[in-house]
Amino acid sequence: MTVFGRHYRPEPDLAAFIQALPKTETHLHIEGALPLELLHRVAPEKFSNGDLPPWWAPEYRYADFPAFEQVLLDHALLWFTDADRYHEAARVIFAGLAAQNVRYVETSFHLPVTRFIGVPGQEIVRAILAAAPEGMVVRVFTGMSRIDHTPEFAPTIAALAEWDDLTGVDLHGLETWPLQPWTAEVWSRLRSAGKQTKAHAGEFGGADNVRQALESLGVRRIQHGVRAVEDPAVVRLLRDLGATCDVCPISNVKLRVATSMAEHPIRRLVDAGVRCTVSTDDPFSFGNTLCEEYAALAAELGFTRAELARIATNGFEVATVDESLRRMWLEEIRAAGNT
Numbered sequence: 001m002t003v004f005g006r007h008y009r010p011e012p013d014l015a016a017f018i019q020a021l022p023k024t025e026t027h028l029h030i031e032g033a034l035p036l037e038l039l040h041r042v043a044p045e046k047f048s049n050g051d052l053p054p055w056w057a058p059e060y061r062y063a064d065f066p067a068f069e070q071v072l073l074d075h076a077l078l079w080f081t082d083a084d085r086y087h088e089a090a091r092v093i094f095a096g097l098a099a100q101n102v103r104y105v106e107t108s109f110h111l112p113v114t115r116f117i118g119v120p121g122q123e124i125v126r127a128i129l130a131a132a133p134e135g136m137v138v139r140v141f142t143g144m145s146r147i148d149h150t151p152e153f154a155p156t157i158a159a160l161a162e163w164d165d166l167t168g169v170d171l172h173g174l175e176t177w178p179l180q181p182w183t184a185e186v187w188s189r190l191r192s193a194g195k196q197t198k199a200h201a202g203e204f205g206g207a208d209n210v211r212q213a214l215e216s217l218g219v220r221r222i223q224h225g226v227r228a229v230e231d232p233a234v235v236r237l238l239r240d241l242g243a244t245c246d247v248c249p250i251s252n253v254k255l256r257v258a259t260s261m262a263e264h265p266i267r268r269l270v271d272a273g274v275r276c277t278v279s280t281d282d283p284f285s286f287g288n289t290l291c292e293e294y295a296a297l298a299a300e301l302g303f304t305r306a307e308l309a310r311i312a313t314n315g316f317e318v319a320t321v322d323e324s325l326r327r328m329w330l331e332e333i334r335a336a337g338n339t
Contacts, residue, residue: 008292008299010295014295015295018298020101022102025315026319027223028279030086031072032076033282035089038092039079057287061255071285080117083119093131098136105132105136106319108140108142109121111142112144114156145172145173161190161193169198171213175209199219199222202226203223203255207228210222211231223246226245228269235269244314245274247277248278249264250286261300266297266301267302275317277315279293294308309336309337316329316333
């Protein structure tokens with residue numbers, strides 16, 4: 001695979017440094033990472049002349065979140081129809097990440113999909129985990145939106161604590177929908193059962209949205225979180241709580257959350273002492289790679305090699321792994337930084 005090219009092509013020494021860094025991918029929607037080669041198999045008419053999706057162009061910008069969501073649904077649902085398809089997609093996705101020296105992955109699937117395709121969620125979790133290549137640790141989360149706790153779906157949500165192979169839950173979807181009371185109760189109960197909890201906040205919702213996720217939901221893993229910079233008190237809260245923002249810079253630019261990469265808020269968050277990671281979010285929708293995310297930080301936000309290594313370190317610090325494995329990866333990062 002080409003790990004640099006469409007968005008950022010750093011000079012050879014920097015490219016080699018980024019490639020050599022052991023990395024994590026901690027904000028990856030598996031449906032949004034649908035490999036183009038698999039889409040071609042079920043819908044050969046899509047981009048049949050070898051053309052790439054227009055939304056992969058660096059200058060492409062989505063009109064709004066619904067436009068992005070529609071593109072994703074129109075294509076991903078053609079492939080993700082059963083557990084075997086999840087397994088095959090995960091196998092290709094993980095191989096691409098392994099080629100970028102990614103060692104640890106946190107990926108999520110959207111829980112309501114289980115209703116659409118009639119497949120139990122636990123089968124999807126097992127299918128994804130079975131696709132992990134040697135040398136890569138994969139953790140699977142499931143996500144739901146702020147309006148998904150319906151009478152029909154409540155029993156499925158209630159059973160998540162019993163899904164042994166599930167690492168945790170994430171709050172997906174449009175952040176401008178109000179947070180309903182059920183969410184805090186479910187998130188608290190799942191943490192008590194040993195599950196990890198995340199929430200999308202501070203992407204299309206503002207800084208108050210981030211505060212709500214921290215204080216009402218009790219999460220310490222914020223997916224995006226970049227609009228926290230609109231309120232210095234929320235930035236301090238992130239720092240003081242030791243929370244982590246799993247940031248997706250190219251996604252933020254293409255969705256107009258950030259006006260440009262040069263103005264992306266991750267620089268202000270990092271400088272304020274907030275722990276940040278970088279990930280790709282939905283590569284099918286953005287045409288990005290993880291190595292390009294690192295290259296973007298260097299090219300347009302002035303991140304030094306030491307700072308890029310710190311970003312990689314942050315991902316391993318929050319990884320759900322035993323301490324001996326964490327130490328091994330962190331030592332490899334130090335070795336890469338000394339080359």
